[in-house]
Amino acid sequence: MVPQSQHGSPIHLIHRSILLCQGKHEHIQEFFSGRLQHLTSFVLPWEFVSISPLISISTSMMAVVFRIIQAAFLSVTSWVLWKLFRNYVLRKPLDNIPGPKPSSWLTGNISEFEHRKSGWSFTEDLESKWNNVVRMKGIFGEDMLYVFDPKAMHSILVKDAHMYEKQEWALTLTTVLFGKGLLSVAGGHHRQQRKMLNPLFSIAHMRAMTDIFFQISYKLRDALINETSQGRNEVDILNWFGRTALELIGQGGLGYSFDPLVKNIPNTLGDAIKCALPSIGGTLMYSDLIPVAYKLGSPSFQRRVVDMIPIKAVKEIVKNIDTMTNECQNIYNQKKAALLAGDDAMVHQVGEGKDIMSVLLKANMNADEKDRLPEDELVAQMTTLVFAAVDTTSGALTRILDLLAMHPDVQDKLRAEIKDAHENGELTYDKLVDLPYLDAICRETLRLYPPVPSISRGASEDMILPLSEPIVGVDGSLMHEIFVPKGTQLFIGILSSNRNKALWGEDALEWKPERWLLPSTKELSDARIPGVYSNLMTFSGGGRSCIGFKFSQLEMKVVLSVLANSFKFSLSKNRDKVVWNSAGVVFPSIGYETTRPSMPMHIELTD
């Protein structure tokens, strides 16, 4: 997944709104500037006084300097004020797109949209109360678009994707956090990295990883059996899934074992990853400070600047990122040494050289000079993969178990399917991926509860956004396409697309795995949703879609098949205290007061 703060931070938006206003409104700006200058010359009467010829010259020079400073100050002030407040006085191209009233004149709809408590219901309202393209307000009245019209999403993510890149602040932020990995680069640089990495996520590679995944899932099963045998039937299942997802990407992705999964022990790296996203959420207000620091001086100077930011949440992030980066650099060094030592050394590594990074390192060595990735970008891929893989998949697995605990009938049916498919106590890759009910449960959960509810992009030029269905504008006119001004921030409404009643039917808000056992509807096939997976936007679409979606599906299926075969899951006595928090990646916690992700679950061994 997608470990970046996806929503525009206020500072970013202020900064961007300043950059945006160039060209056509300059005459108004001059007028505004002139008025202010005139006004403040009364407030600041810096007239020079002639006492003697000598003093008169220096005083007159001083007066000139004062005048220049005064003019510069006034120009800058009026320019900033104009950029900040122009949204309240000018008519703008997106005024005609209906959308919710901003709850604050300063922060628009941002605080509701990004709030961990209200974010989910606010987003649900965007889908149920408005059109498939909704105008939202950002900081200082800036217009933003929330989009879940299939054709518009296709334009943003596929057809015109080069004009709707991730915004610079987001790329810089992930560069500072993870280095120049897939999440942090754009354009040709991104295409070059995807070209090297795409083959590593093929079905053939996934198949080769199945055994590793089963071995890790058996360790998880044994650890949970150990818990129950000691009378501990209430477990924090999110914690166990977090550790398992880390071990799966560790062994499958990096060829490295982070966690023996033997008992409930603290894990520095696991904790760093688990806390990284929630702690980033707390710094959205300051995220633009990091890109600013990034442009100042050398990396060591930048680091000192970041270290000096006296904000606890920033310090927490830096600590987490350091832990991740150092661990990944160590793993890289070991892997490189084994690769140089030859095939014998590789097969003695964890994962026997089948993991993604081992294959990448080999492919990189053999690649043409122009395609080859430098060492820092290889290490950055490791941090990126670990970060993107863990919270998303562990959150999805936790959601599935939560739903299975709420629906014991579905759970029983799933268990029966899994038990039936075993031959000599084992499940092969082909049997596993073909289990229809398991597949339906995974898809339905990822549809209704996408771990990443929305992603963000920015229009780099004035664009025309095509629509599948025309929308009625505020003035009552029918709009078949939308003019999107350069610099507009757009959100792809993953949650809304996955729940769109026009496509999924009147029961779109119900969790019904059975819907996947029926043929797809005409509405869905005709819609041409640009998602890479089953008409869902859960893993996004186009050249920046989730590279790990097959990896993630396989790990979910392996873990579920092993656990459902051995355990019965039921709701914990503390389940009513659990809330699912809206965030870059949705997570459960015990109430909203804590940022610590957690999900208590009652488990029992099956007969």
Ligand code: HEM
């Ligand atoms: C249920 C699990 C997952 C979900 C819902 C998910 C979702 C997503 C989404 C929505 C994006 C697009 C982000 C954007 O464009 O802003 C993305 C990108 C990405 N995901 Fe996942 N992801 C999951 C699991 C994984 C796993 C297991 C891995 C690694 C093995 C992974 C690696 C990545 C990477 C590297 C990207 C960036 C791709 C690029 O920019 O080219 N994800 N993911």
